[in-house]
Amino acid sequence: MARYINEQCRICRRAGQKLFLKGERCFTDKCSISRRNFAPGQHGQKRTKLSEYGIQLREKQKVKAYYGVQEKQFRRYFQMASNKKGVTGEILLQILESRLDNVVYRLGYGKSRAQARQFVNHGQFEVNGKKVNIPSYLVKSGDVISVREIKKDNKTIKINAEENEKRPLPEWLEKDSEKLSGKVIRLAAREDIDIPIEEHLIVELYSK
Secondary structure, three states: OOOOOOOOHHHHHHHOOOOOOOHHHHHOOOOHHHHOOOOOOOOOOOOOOOOHHHHHHHHHHHHHHHHOOOHHHHHHHHHHHHOOOOOHHHHHHHHHHOEHHHHHHHOOOOOOHHHHHHHHHOOOEEEOOEEOOOOOOEOOOOOEEEEOHHHOOOHHHHHHHHHOOOOOOOOOEEEEOOOOEEEEOOOOOHHHOOOOOOHHHHHHHHOO
């Protein structure tokens, strides 16, 4: 699968806001947005006026980077959302929030979505008692996500759980810190998304 291999902080600077791609670093003074809040590159500090298409494209790129998905998969999610009843943009975000790597991150077991994705890839987690090593696995209401019994001595996951204990937990999830597990109470709603996303721009882009 294709992946972005350049400096991740450049993505946040291009988007003009924190996308929390590097975990703890994003909450410190080392964050690039705090130090250089302008677009990367030689002409990054110049003011540029984006076209309507450019604004829509940048919003899509921002959301893709935030959840760590590539274009082909993102387009498939959009198609899934457009085939369901309801507001397409909100359903798209709900699908993205339902990814297993995102849920592991939301529960505080990964410092970033990238780290959470790596944990899932390496078979550290299970869903309803069954090992799942597919980061794009979509959880459902009532699913229980937990660290596999043979992996509960993973120091990194334990440290993450302790450090993130005070981090706000989305209302659609509940967590059992002692068992290193969490439960999906319901699927995420639009108000649960904690970064400013204008999903209608993405819908407009794909509707052309």
